[in-house]
Each structure stands twice: as structure tokens, then as C-alpha cells.
Amino acid sequence: MKDILTIIFRLTVTCILAAMVMGSAFIITNKAKKHNEHVNEQKVRYALLGYSAAQPIPDSMALHEMYRYVVTDKESQAIGYLLPGKEGFIFLTLDMEGKVIDNKPVDIAESAVLEKDLRDKVVQEIAGAGRSVTFADQTIVVTNNGERVAYLLDGKFTGFKTFIGVMLAVDPKFSILGLEILEHEEDPGLGAEIERDYFRNQFKGKTFDQLKDLDVVKEPLPDEYFQALEGNIAAADAAEILAKYGDRDIYALTGATISSRYVNTGVKGIVKKFAYRLNILDTALADQKIKAAF
Amino acid sequence: MANDKTSMQLISRGILSENPIFKLALSMCPAVGISTTVINGLMLGVAVLFVQVFSSVTISLFKNKIHPRIRIPTYTLTIATWVTVIDLALAAYLPDAYARMGIFVKLIVAFAIITMRLEMFACKESVNDSFWDGLGMGLGFMVGMVVIGFVRELLGSGAIFGYDVLGFKPLLFFILPSAGFFVVGLMMAFFNWIELAYKRTKGKI
Structure with a gap:
């Protein structure tokens, strides 16, 4: 009986130590991993548009990210778009028939938009209490000289x-x-x-x-x-x-x-x-x- | 059993007289599976070296705390932890190489050579000796992988480190997994032959 207790105790301690080592390794490498994913994503995007490392994307082209959210309150559902405006981001809410419910400027930095957690938080604040927002999908609009x-x-x-x-x-x-x-x-x-x-x-x-x-x-x-x-x-x-x-x-x-x-x-x-x-x-x-x- | 070898002897033992692949014939699966090019062999060798050294040191540090009844689970946990660490590190810092050999890195958990060194050496000896033993065995594995990779890449695709050196492909067969066994077998014979020749010149036989 005593043996079992020591075995349980020691195995538990081993597992906790192992978890701590793995956890710290994860935290340390996470940033580099995210960066890789981002680079990879960029590569896929450019490849789809027909550009590669040998043929870089021209400066006149720009990628604009647009995020779609489903906004729900007690009675109804609406669609919210977080999109880049000429100055800063805009959060536009449309009802199911396509009528505009509201249209608010969003104070969020370019880099913060890319982080899903940060973005979701900001959007939730904009939508206000009593309404819940769920991220649906994202679209990238590619423009060349504004077209x-x-x-x-x-x-x-x-x-x-x-x-x-x-x-x-x-x-x-x-x-x-x-x-x-x-x-x-x-x-x-x-x-x-x-x-x-x-x-x-x-x-x-x-x-x-x-x-x-x-x-x-x-x-x-x-x-x-x-x-x-x-x-x-x-x-x-x-x-x-x-x-x-x-x-x-x-x-x-x-x-x-x-x-x-x-x-x-x-x-x-x-x-x-x-x-x-x-x-x-x-x-x-x-x-x-x-x-x-x- | 106290260890009476110096650090240099421990390293050379891992590389030569007790080479994991050619002498102990352990961990043959990756030796056959992934050693199609020098780079692949080297990458996996480095990963194994890292895991072997860190696991040996960890087990040696805690050798008095490990209950004898659960030593194998403890070894497995230790190895799995270090494998996870190197797995995460490779995925983060060398994504291209990781894409090719990621699955083999996870397999290191089940490599016989690492568990065997922990059981045979690290759980009895001092931290210092365990470090050198782990380093020697890891290096031995790495050297083995690189040598096999060299032969297979040269004969299979006529290249070294991805650079075309021969301009033609002598024997495509060497790229295939089954050829790994042939190369390993021939290498074993070669290593034994060298050892015998060496002993003969010393007049030991």
C-alpha cells in the first residue's frame, strides 16, 4: 500500500515537471511558429494571385482584409463587417435584408487586427452589451491602383x-x-x-x-x-x-x-x-x- | 558498477566500438526510413543527439528519486518531454526541414537506443559521465545516419547535400526504403572489418 502511494506521488510529480518543461517550450516557440504560419499564409496568397519570390507583387497592389461577424441579440441576427476605411477601420452592421443597422468607426491598430483574440474583443466592445458576436470568415480584397x-x-x-x-x-x-x-x-x-x-x-x-x-x-x-x-x-x-x-x-x-x-x-x-x-x-x-x- | 572510462573514451565508445546503428543494431527503423539524403540524416541525428543527452542527464540527476518499479514509465515520460521540446523548436525555427521529417521526430520517443542508454548507464552513473555517454551515443547515431545518407544520396540520386555531383543517377534503387537495409548491412560489415584489421595490427588477435 505504501508502495502504491509513493508510486502515485512520484509519477504525479514527474508528470507535473514534464508538463512545465513542455509548457515553457511551447511559450518560447509559439511566437516563431505564429510568424511562420503568417509567412506561409502570405506565400499561399501571393501564389494564388500568380506571384512568387522570383516575381514579387508590385507596389501598386494592396491587400485589404475584411472580417465578417455574426451579431446576435435576443430577438434577431445581423451581419457585421469589420472593414478598412480610408481612415481607420469601420464596423458596419447589416440586418438580414441588407439594411444598415449602424456604422461605427473602430479604433484598432493595423497590427492588432491580425490577432484574432484582440480583434474579437474590440468587435465585441463595439457591438455593445447584450449582443454577442461570432467570427464567421475573412476575405481579402486585392486592389491594384485602387481598382x-x-x-x-x-x-x-x-x-x-x-x-x-x-x-x-x-x-x-x-x-x-x-x-x-x-x-x-x-x-x-x-x-x-x-x-x-x-x-x-x-x-x-x-x-x-x-x-x-x-x-x-x-x-x-x-x-x-x-x-x-x-x-x-x-x-x-x-x-x-x-x-x-x-x-x-x-x-x-x-x-x-x-x-x-x-x-x-x-x-x-x-x-x-x-x-x-x-x-x-x-x-x-x-x-x-x-x-x-x- | 562504477564507470572507469574517461569522457573521451565514453564518446569514442558511442561512435565506434558501440555505435548504435552499426554495432548495437538499434533504432534501425529511422536509419532505413529517413536516411535518403545527408541532410535528412543529419537533422534526425541532431534531434536524437539532443534528446539523448538531455534525457541521460535528467535521469542521472533524479536517479535516486525514481522508484524502481516505475522506471520505464519515467524514462518514457522524460524522453517524451524532450522530444516535444525539440519537436516544437524544429517546427518553429526550421519549418522547411520539419515539413519533411516531422513525423520521424515524434517517433524518437520510441527509439530503443535512448531507453537502453537510460536503463544501462544513466540510472547508475554520475551526471557528468551520463552526459558524455549520451553525447557519444547521440554522435554515434548521427554519424551513422550521415554515412548511410551519404551513400544513399550519392548512389541513389547522384547528389551530395542536394547538389548534383555525378550528373546522372547511378542506382535509383538506393532511394527506396528497402535499399536502406542493404546499406546498413554493408556498413556493418565494413565497420567490423575495420575493427578486425585494427586489432590485428595491434597484435590483439
């Missing part, structure tokens, strides 16, 4: 196993510029193929009208299309082949039709919902004569 050239959309939808996190780039007419799979837990060799170029790039160049009834077909992917999607052939030839197959549906991955379908439906959903929301937001911005940064 909107693209939108970067973050999205998450169900996959075959868990959630699939993606980032989409669409142009102002909502044609897809690029798709990047950020996180997923699909089966290696089957569903995990969604992150391969030959699958992702099939979405590239699909216009909004095509996208509305885009489907997944269970047919073998033609070899020349595969080579062109993977970037194995010269750019000029590849463009011709891609144009030839441009209006086809998405070819399902072999053995992973369900994953392919989920990605297809997910991407369609993200773009359609975004187009609908942006329309409402733009009308509201024009109505209120709000000067947004984009």
Missing part, C-alpha cells in the same frame, strides 16, 4: 473525413483564379490527391456561370489534360490544351469521388455565397457613402 482585381476567400467545408480548409482566389466577376487546399485529413493516395495540381487546377478559369452548375464526372482524366494541369508541358501548348478542356466538368479523382464532390460543392458554395454577400455589402457601402479602402 479591385481579385478577392481571396477563406473557406471550410466538410470533406470525406473531417473539414477541408481552402483558400480561393476569384476575380471581380467571380471567375476562379486559383484554389489552394490548406488543410484536410483525407486518405493518403485517395482523397488526399485533392491537393495535387492536376485536381486543383481544374477549377482554374471556371467562370461564375460555369461554376453555378459545375458537376463532377466519373471519367478518366485525359492524359494531355493531366500533363497540362501538372505543368509538365510548355506554357503555350498547355494554354491551348487547358482552353480545350476549359468548359468540362471536374474529373473525379480515381477512388475518391466523394472527396472530389465535396470539394466541388464546397468551392461552389463559397463563391456563390460570397457573390451574394458582396452585392449586399457594396449596395450598403454605396448607400451610406462609406469610403472603404477598396
Whole structure:
């Protein structure tokens, strides 16, 4: 009996010590890890817009982050947008019909906006007591010399196993510029193929009208299309082949039709919902004569 | 059993006469799995070196406090703690390398060589000796990984440190996991042969 007690005691102490060491290591490395994630995110964004380290993004281009919140009080729900204005940030609340409820300037620094916790706190204060806010998603509006050239959309939808996190780039007419799979837990060799170029790039160049009834077909992917999607052939030839197959549906991955379908439906959903929301937001911005940064 | 070896002897024992890979044939899984290039081998070697040294020192420090009935769980906890530390550090400061070998770093918890050194050496000897023993064994593992990685990278992809030196790929087979066994086996034979030759010149046989 005495043995058991000492064993329990010593194991507990060992665990506590171990937890302390691991905890301090986590605290020390956390900042660098966050920085890496941020750099990685930036890289993905630039890659989607067609820029890389070799071809840096021009100075005239700017990325404006816009955050969407769901604001709920006792009776109703509303949508809140935290968006950059010409001077400082603005928090704009719209009701479900798209009518403006209120429009307040937000006193928050550029760097603080990027921190989710800080941002959520500030937004909660602005919304006021009695209303609760939940972060929904974020959108990046890309401008070149003040003209909107693209939108970067973050999205998450169900996959075959868990959630699939993606980032989409669409142009102002909502044609897809690029798709990047950020996180997923699909089966290696089957569903995990969604992150391969030959699958992702099939979405590239699909216009909004095509996208509305885009489907997944269970047919073998033609070899020349595969080579062109993977970037194995010269750019000029590849463009011709891609144009030839441009209006086809998405070819399902072999053995992973369900994953392919989920990605297809997910991407369609993200773009359609975004187009609908942006329309409402733009009308509201024009109505209120709000000067947004984009 | 008191240790009568000097620090230098402890280090050379880990690298040569009791090399974890070539002599003790422990922790063969990573030796075969990840040693396809010199850099990969070196990275994992450094991670193991770190974990081995810190675990040996920790166990040696607390050797009188560890209840004999729960020494293995305590070793595992200690190793797991240091593995987590190096895992977090690599993920934070060397993200590119970590993306390639992250899963193998977590596997260090189950490496036989580390537990074996704790059981055989660190739980009996002084902190100082345990440090040198851990350093020797860690270095031995690292050297083994680098040598195997060197052979496999040179023969498999005709490159060293990622730079193309041969201009062609002699034997693609060496990149595949099964070739790891061949390289390890040949290396073992080579090490034994050197040892025998050395002993012969000294007139010990």
C-alpha cells in the first residue's frame, strides 16, 4: 500500500515537471511558429494571385482584409463587417435584408487586427452589451491602383473525413483564379490527391456561370489534360490544351469521388455565397457613402 | 558498477566500438526510413543527439528519486518531454526541414537506443559521465545516419547535400526504403572489418 502511494506521488510529480518543461517550450516557440504560419499564409496568397519570390507583387497592389461577424441579440441576427476605411477601420452592421443597422468607426491598430483574440474583443466592445458576436470568415480584397482585381476567400467545408480548409482566389466577376487546399485529413493516395495540381487546377478559369452548375464526372482524366494541369508541358501548348478542356466538368479523382464532390460543392458554395454577400455589402457601402479602402 | 572510462573514451565508445546503428543494431527503423539524403540524416541525428543527452542527464540527476518499479514509465515520460521540446523548436525555427521529417521526430520517443542508454548507464552513473555517454551515443547515431545518407544520396540520386555531383543517377534503387537495409548491412560489415584489421595490427588477435 505504501508502495502504491509513493508510486502515485512520484509519477504525479514527474508528470507535473514534464508538463512545465513542455509548457515553457511551447511559450518560447509559439511566437516563431505564429510568424511562420503568417509567412506561409502570405506565400499561399501571393501564389494564388500568380506571384512568387522570383516575381514579387508590385507596389501598386494592396491587400485589404475584411472580417465578417455574426451579431446576435435576443430577438434577431445581423451581419457585421469589420472593414478598412480610408481612415481607420469601420464596423458596419447589416440586418438580414441588407439594411444598415449602424456604422461605427473602430479604433484598432493595423497590427492588432491580425490577432484574432484582440480583434474579437474590440468587435465585441463595439457591438455593445447584450449582443454577442461570432467570427464567421475573412476575405481579402486585392486592389491594384485602387481598382479591385481579385478577392481571396477563406473557406471550410466538410470533406470525406473531417473539414477541408481552402483558400480561393476569384476575380471581380467571380471567375476562379486559383484554389489552394490548406488543410484536410483525407486518405493518403485517395482523397488526399485533392491537393495535387492536376485536381486543383481544374477549377482554374471556371467562370461564375460555369461554376453555378459545375458537376463532377466519373471519367478518366485525359492524359494531355493531366500533363497540362501538372505543368509538365510548355506554357503555350498547355494554354491551348487547358482552353480545350476549359468548359468540362471536374474529373473525379480515381477512388475518391466523394472527396472530389465535396470539394466541388464546397468551392461552389463559397463563391456563390460570397457573390451574394458582396452585392449586399457594396449596395450598403454605396448607400451610406462609406469610403472603404477598396 | 562504477564507470572507469574517461569522457573521451565514453564518446569514442558511442561512435565506434558501440555505435548504435552499426554495432548495437538499434533504432534501425529511422536509419532505413529517413536516411535518403545527408541532410535528412543529419537533422534526425541532431534531434536524437539532443534528446539523448538531455534525457541521460535528467535521469542521472533524479536517479535516486525514481522508484524502481516505475522506471520505464519515467524514462518514457522524460524522453517524451524532450522530444516535444525539440519537436516544437524544429517546427518553429526550421519549418522547411520539419515539413519533411516531422513525423520521424515524434517517433524518437520510441527509439530503443535512448531507453537502453537510460536503463544501462544513466540510472547508475554520475551526471557528468551520463552526459558524455549520451553525447557519444547521440554522435554515434548521427554519424551513422550521415554515412548511410551519404551513400544513399550519392548512389541513389547522384547528389551530395542536394547538389548534383555525378550528373546522372547511378542506382535509383538506393532511394527506396528497402535499399536502406542493404546499406546498413554493408556498413556493418565494413565497420567490423575495420575493427578486425585494427586489432590485428595491434597484435590483439
